[in-house]
Amino acid sequence: MNAQISDQDIQKIIQSVLQNVESVLNSDAKAAQAPVKMKPASHTGQIASTVSQGENGVFARMEDAIEAGYSAQLAYMRQFELKGRERIISSIRQAAVNEKEQLARLVYEETGLGNVEDKISKHELAALQTPGTEILKTEAFSGDDGLTIVEEAPFGLIGAVTPVTNPTETIINNSIGMLAAGNAVVFNVHPSSKKSCAYAIILINKAIKAAGGPENLVTMVANPSLETMQTLIDSLKVRMLVGTGGPGLVKTLLKSGKKAVGAGAGNPPVIVDNTADLEHAAQSIITGASFDNNLLCIAEKEVFVLDSAADGLIFHMLNNGACMLDQHQLERVMEFALEANEKQESRGCSLDNKREYHVSKKWVGRSADQFMKELGIIPDSTVKLLICEVDFDHPFVQLEQMMPVLPIVRVNTLEEAIDFAVKAEHGNRHTAIMHSKNVDHLTQFAKAIETTIFVKNASSLAGVGFGGEGFTTMTIAGPTGEGITSAKTFTRQRRCVLAEGGFRIIG
Numbered sequence: 001m002n003a004q005i006s007d008q009d010i011q012k013i014i015q016s017v018l019q020n021v022e023s024v025l026n027s028d029a030k031a032a033q034a035p036v037k038m039k040p041a042s043h044t045g046q047i048a049s050t051v052s053q054g055e056n057g058v059f060a061r062m063e064d065a066i067e068a069g070y071s072a073q074l075a076y077m078r079q080f081e082l083k084g085r086e087r088i089i090s091s092i093r094q095a096a097v098n099e100k101e102q103l104a105r106l107v108y109e110e111t112g113l114g115n116v117e118d119k120i121s122k123h124e125l126a127a128l129q130t131p132g133t134e135i136l137k138t139e140a141f142s143g144d145d146g147l148t149i150v151e152e153a154p155f156g157l158i159g160a161v162t163p164v165t166n167p168t169e170t171i172i173n174n175s176i177g178m179l180a181a182g183n184a185v186v187f188n189v190h191p192s193s194k195k196s197c198a199y200a201i202i203l204i205n206k207a208i209k210a211a212g213g214p215e216n217l218v219t220m221v222a223n224p225s226l227e228t229m230q231t232l233i234d235s236l237k238v239r240m241l242v243g244t245g246g247p248g249l250v251k252t253l254l255k256s257g258k259k260a261v262g263a264g265a266g267n268p269p270v271i272v273d274n275t276a277d278l279e280h281a282a283q284s285i286i287t288g289a290s291f292d293n294n295l296l297c298i299a300e301k302e303v304f305v306l307d308s309a310a311d312g313l314i315f316h317m318l319n320n321g322a323c324m325l326d327q328h329q330l331e332r333v334m335e336f337a338l339e340a341n342e343k344q345e346s347r348g349c350s351l352d353n354k355r356e357y358h359v360s361k362k363w364v365g366r367s368a369d370q371f372m373k374e375l376g377i378i379p380d381s382t383v384k385l386l387i388c389e390v391d392f393d394h395p396f397v398q399l400e401q402m403m404p405v406l407p408i409v410r411v412n413t414l415e416e417a418i419d420f421a422v423k424a425e426h427g428n429r430h431t432a433i434m435h436s437k438n439v440d441h442l443t444q445f446a447k448a449i450e451t452t453i454f455v456k457n458a459s460s461l462a463g464v465g466f467g468g469e470g471f472t473t474m475t476i477a478g479p480t481g482e483g484i485t486s487a488k489t490f491t492r493q494r495r496c497v498l499a500e501g502g503f504r505i506i507g
């Protein structure tokens with residue numbers, strides 16, 4: 001079976017889902033306590049059932065989302081072995097690929113961040129390149145005393161928190177990995193993406209049902225908040241927490257007393273030395289830094305280039321879709337895209353990074369076109385990325401700006417470049433990129449920066465399997481060390497021992 005939804009149904013389903021979600025969101029707290037039945041629209045069948053009853057995974061109360069996910073996981077483990085899980089995962093992959101344009105459009109319309117074209121690619125990547133059950137491996141120890149196997153077992157019910165920058169992509173990626181490992185998952189999504197996330201959850205539940213799987217293996221609360229997150233954290237039925245977002249979220253989950261996987265912020269530096277293929281470096285940097293308007297946590301956020309290579313790099317960047325801001329234009333961008341940090345708050349990519357400025361949410365994820373319009377620049381050709389030459393202390397170097405404005409810092413030596421890059425990364429140990437043909441230089445930087453992902457001579461996207469080898473993830477767990485998360489991450493190890501030489505076939 002597959003989860004294909006006909007084109008005709010798609011528009012009707014969206015309308016129905018969004019109306020249902022809207023209805024719950026608009027209901028007051030009292031109404032949310034007492035589930036409100038909504039009349040199902042005849043054309044959408046089960047999908048149009050009540051959000052509060054959560055037949056398609058979207059619940060008015062977090063407690064109900066947890067309860068339903070908990071029961072679903074028990075049924076899942078009773079009824080589905082590895083082949084069954086794979087059938088369900090294939091169905092989810094198919095549904096997500098079929099609806100990648102729709103999902104991308106919904107997220108863009110709801111959040112206003114990034115661009116539809118790149119979001120389509122991200123959905124496809126999450127749907128097709130997230131590993132399933134094949135990544136789970138049993139370890140065996142065989143010797144004179146018998147055979148011992150170590151299997152990767154489910155945790156049970158997982159509580160997952162998602163970012164506004166990859167909301168539905170993370171739901172698809174996490175769901176596939178968590179279900180492959182035999183878990184169920186309850187999401188507390190970023191509030192600014194709750195409608196598109198509800199759509200994704202319903203889509204996934206429909207795909208699971210189409211493959212004969214249990215209801216509510218993947219659930220969410222329709223109206224997420226810090227309170228619903230606390231309910232998730234406190235629930236005894238939730239055995240593992242997985243958070244993708246900034247440092248505040250990771251800190252909160254790590255204080256929970258539960259097994260927590262934290263995927264935090266980055267501020268990825270790029271070093272370009274004078275042995276690099278400068279044209280290739282320029283193209284790669286523009287590809288990575290402009291993708292989805294620089295929303296990705298792995299995206300190039302600042303460049304340190306050896307002075308002897310700087311003019312060449314900038315020349316090729318200008319020839320490949322970049323536009324250089326002059327001093328006056330840069331000052332204007334700082335006026336509207338940054339905010340003074342008057343209360344000296346720790347915000348941004350590092351909690352101990354108290355800076356003079358914050359990025360203005362209004363400008364996060366906006367396009368280069370929107371910036372140029374605000375600046376009154378009329379470009380001769382398509383501009384994907386704005387670049388500027390600045391010093392190391394500049395806020396655009398120090399902050400995780402998530403805007404298509406890339407600062408470039410000239411340095412005199414490789415040692416200076418590495419020193420600056422390590423400092424600008426703020427100890428997140430997330431992602432770094434280097435363009436060089438000198439193996440010693442590449443190794444020197446990789447050792448010093450200690451990031452989870454280190455990309456050589458390619459765009460940052462290669463680090464998550466987009467134009468590079470290896471599987472993908474939307475949850476890069478640097479702070480807690482799991483790295484590129486997959487089904488393996490969402491397991492607990494169980495040992496089974498057959499002693500006294502049992503099962504040994506050699507003497």
Ligand code: NAD
Binds near residue numbers: 163166246266400478
């Ligand atoms: P965010 O930290 O503002 O929000 C992420 C999630 O955490 C949301 O669901 C939000 O509601 C919740 N949250 C926010 N502050 C919280 C707190 N103090 N306590 C508990 N929950 C909290 O991040 P965002 O703006 O949604 O996403 C962008 C950030 O996420 C960037 O810093 C980016 O680098 C990071 N990110 C990391 C990865 C990764 O794999 N490591 C992937 C995507 C995004």
